[in-house]
Amino acid sequence: MALRTDYPWWPTLGAPMQDGLGRVLDHPFLVGLADGTLPREAFGYFVIQDTLYLGDYARALALLAAKAPDGDAGTLAAHAGEAVAAELDLHPKLLADAGIDPDLMRQTRPSPATTAYTSYLLATAAQRPFHEGLAAALPCYWIYQQVGAALEAEGSADPVYQQWIEAYAAADFADTVAQVLDIVDRTVATLTEEQVAAMRRHIETTTRYEWMFWDAAVRGERWPW
Numbered sequence: 001m002a003l004r005t006d007y008p009w010w011p012t013l014g015a016p017m018q019d020g021l022g023r024v025l026d027h028p029f030l031v032g033l034a035d036g037t038l039p040r041e042a043f044g045y046f047v048i049q050d051t052l053y054l055g056d057y058a059r060a061l062a063l064l065a066a067k068a069p070d071g072d073a074g075t076l077a078a079h080a081g082e083a084v085a086a087e088l089d090l091h092p093k094l095l096a097d098a099g100i101d102p103d104l105m106r107q108t109r110p111s112p113a114t115t116a117y118t119s120y121l122l123a124t125a126a127q128r129p130f131h132e133g134l135a136a137a138l139p140c141y142w143i144y145q146q147v148g149a150a151l152e153a154e155g156s157a158d159p160v161y162q163q164w165i166e167a168y169a170a171a172d173f174a175d176t177v178a179q180v181l182d183i184v185d186r187t188v189a190t191l192t193e194e195q196v197a198a199m200r201r202h203i204e205t206t207t208r209y210e211w212m213f214w215d216a217a218v219r220g221e222r223w224p225w
């Protein structure tokens, strides 16, 4: 399912994500995921960090759900549940199939990039108005769905990487993202130009965090001690 881009706000809020999508698709992590040359170590780093990320992402969505207008609260709360389901089902399976030592998951703490990204999502959801928290979360949804769809067309040479691609290319994830785009649409209709500009700044920031998250995995980013 192709996602809508005919919203009146798309040229403003979609542009930074569209730009970021081009950059992430060119990043060595996703190039290697698609052609099968991505080292297992980098994939394992990513899946472990993503498992840690998803717990806080779910918390951020739950905070957003609590601030959402009637009708949208349940949708966002359900998305928080879906994020936890990925953390509990998809990620352990990917780690096992990729041959990653389960002890590594237990011993690993959030990296600098993961900490920065989840802290930003949580702070924005908790301390800023609903529309700003929603904007900060939007690239997480949209970029992953677009990456899944783009990589599905080619498929990966590696069956483990192919599982990851299929999860994010799936129709039910596209439905989830379509729901959030409709929430953005209803929200933007109530806002001033300045409020929409604030949304755009959050989208620019979290789009960069999305790129940095993959970059940290390729670099094996560590804390200095």
Ligand SMILES: Cc1ncc(CO)c(N)n1
Binding pocket: 050, 053, 054, 139, 140, 141, 144, 210, 213
């Ligand atoms: C870092 C990151 N962003 C977005 C998603 C999509 O849920 C994810 N799993 N991880």
